[in-house]
Amino acid sequence: MNPIALGDFTIRKFVESTGNMGIPAAAFCGLGGDRLKALGAALDPRCGELASETFYLSMHSFVLEAGGRRILIDTCNGNNKHRTGVMASMNMLNHDYLGNLARLGLKPEDIDVVVCTHLHSDHVGWNTRLENGVWVPTFPNARYLMSDLDVQFYGALQPDHPQYALTREPFDDSVLPVLASGQAELVRTGHVLEHEIGREVWLEGCPGHTPGTMVVHAQAGDDHVIFSGDVFHHPAQIQDPTLNLGVDTDPEAALAVRRQFVETYADTGTVLLAAHFPDPTSGCVVTGGSGPTFRFLDKPE
Template identity: 40%
Template sequence: MSEESDKTRMLGDIRIDRVLESEEPEFPIFSFFPDAMVEALAPHRSWMEPRFLEPGTDKIIAAVQSYVVRTKHHTILIDTCVGNHKQRRFWPAWNMRESERYLKGLADIGVSVEQIDFVMCTHLHTDHVGWNTRLMNGQWVPTFPNARYIFAKDEFAFWEELNKKGAKYSDGCINDSVLPVVAAGQADLVSSDFSLDDNLWIEPTPGHTPGHISIRLSSCGCDGVLTGDVMHSPIQCTFPDWGVAGDGDKDLARQTRKKFLDRYAETSTRILTSHFPSPSAGFIRRAGEAFKFVFDGET
């Protein structure tokens, strides 16, 4: 698969580009998935390693990325990764990053920060809001000066209230990556039935966080969905019960993931994931009583 087809795809007349901040071994699988068992994983190492799981370290290969969605109406940025100059104690690899890769990635697909019309965050975790803002003259300011930032009302309300107890609960990302957008007057809080236009609307997928959403796309008879953190690795198609350590409501997250997999299995809806390695997109198929993820270009 070429670099262009790996990161750029068409869904009807919608152009979708992935913009990578990182793709590397990130989290030890047995701590990231507390429900995972050595014996259960063993038969699946043959397809997991080395593409999805680093041999020897048992670290999950994970992407941190955004999607740029260009419709006939708008240019929309979905999720904004970790960002630069952000103090992050929960995961040292994300602390005080200084990289030009992300903004260069936008430039490489012909998009400037001024051309983004909307920024939509599937949820307000650190690795999905970081480039909402950047540091200029000692102040956090919106990275995308002409954009409206779309936050799910329930998601924002939860984190706003929790943040009053201390930034430690959000690892500081609400203070440096969300509230400055609100202060700048660029935030819109939307309900669960929000639709941006005839090409894009939100689908509530709660559990990982209280107001977590996925993003539905449709154009010319073609359908897609950007998952957010409904899933983090293809192994969760095989084991939908495996939640991640960061799930806020583990039981609800499991229910949501199973419903999501069942809803889209054996359909033509393209699934665009937040953290699966390249090419990150594909289709859900049934595999006995469970599921499997078939990546674009594979059978």
């Protein structure tokens, strides 16, 4: 993804891992057959080969630099983390995530704010890293913004809950240490991060995927970018918002959010930066003869 300049803001992406993560089409609510072919035909080939049930996805973070502050949005899966159940493929990873951050010229100490759009394991992992056998905050100077609703919900999950493996293990190793450090700031909706610098960055609550799912807006003049977290997992969901990955805590609410995003932002030039859209990631919702679709900002190489 090419860096995005937005007034005095800059936005860059760095990757933990990317490619075909083996998520079957069946995970998208049994999607298959002709419907899959029709969706794939209208989709940029950089999103995957839907006819062969290949969905390209990505695990990445964004750095928004605004008024001298560096805001890191979502922290992927993390290294050395014990994961089971639906997240077993992310067990004990060893990625050069911090090396990729360094290649942007940034050290963990340089991050001022971390935003976790929600508390699933692939959005909180690098909140912490292992130091002498103890999980410590990776970003020592940052305040970490998390939803109070997600903290309440996932902090109370019991082992028999279907989302336990997705969220409770990471809660223990990636959320609790941040709460204990005093660096967490629990927020709900409409929280203004950087109002004082005149070009706003704010959070909006979009419950459905999780109780406290938030998106991050950045606006400079007429330019508007939304870090949409997991409102959409794959661009095919913009063509067909009824698709979901089966991990929404409130599927009806999540569907309503997806529909509202497509209706509100289609053909407005608003840039969507989703947490898992494959490279080049950034793009807009556009409508055409066959309905809404996602168009990448960056041209194919």
